[in-house]
Amino acid sequence: MSDLTPNHTAGEPIEPIDTQALKDLAQKNIDNPEGGNKKIRTHTEADGLFRNNTAVRDHVIKVGEPKPLLGDDSAPNPTEVAQAGLAACIAVGVQAIAQHRGVTLTKLDIDIESDIDISPTWGVGDLSEDKRPGVSDVRVKLDLEGDADRETLDQIQKDAIKWSPVVNTYTRPANLTSELV
Template identity: 30%
Template sequence: MNIQTPSKAIPQATDSEIRIAQNKVIDRLSANPAVAVTTNALTAHVGDGLTCAVQQGKFRTVMDLGPAMGGAARGPGPGFIAKAGIAGCIAIGVKMAAAREGIEIQSADLRLETVSDDLAIFGLGDNRAAPRETRISLDVRSGAPDLVIEALVANVLECSPWFLALRDPQNVTVTTTVNNLNRSGSS
């Protein structure tokens, strides 16, 4: 796979530094498992047009759709961001686990493909809007034996939150509040 890597200007942690950092977190969470259950929240706002600003803590991104869908292409679409989250979770998870286990991995390249019916996002046709199929292929460059890498990847997939969110059903709740601008402020 021909994937561009992030700029080398930001120093990257060594496998040893990654292992040390993870072991500190594992030790802290193991000593107090109650702190391991976390709730993360982000906010999204769409005003004029289709550009959507999303923020979680200090991190912010912008999503949009292209002109063919009425957007201004000010950022990648939500589908890109969702698939990027899954791909990154798996690829980074493989590198993290390898570093923690002392398995040298030069690189992990991942390709994620989804097959969808685009009519369904408009409520047209008989199909659901969810992807019909997702295919993931992972290319790991390592001197370790194939069976070691295959077992590592299998373990990572069972611990990868966003892969599991894709694969497994979960409880999802939605609450909608309508602030009707046509209603007067008095009763």
């Protein structure tokens, strides 16, 4: 057990999701693919010094900036939160695919490292035409253990990457519009 995983003891099976509920959800989306199209809504309010609080359903996500980026280091920054979402989405996919394939996982750790160019400084820094603000390269490393061979675990992680909504958002960006209201 670690501070990050208070519900899991090392070497023990990771608490599984309900297999029948997973099958039912999968079948529902096979039978009605259009029913899988949903809206995600969030509401963010600025709280000063780059602190922002975002309401997501009944949860609040705090986002800020570290001191070198003029924040108070009270919360992860937006890119770190996006990377955490990426890791969590991959983890959900790995767990669902493993469960569906009858594999019991005892370890699922994900480390992500990415490269980012912050020199445009939110549109007030180096604004050269060759600049691409944001993450350019992302390296994901998964440490999986369970009752399957390495080849099976590798295929599970590859399939989780392929079907992750957040991975696909990183690799096939969404259309984005903005408007002043």
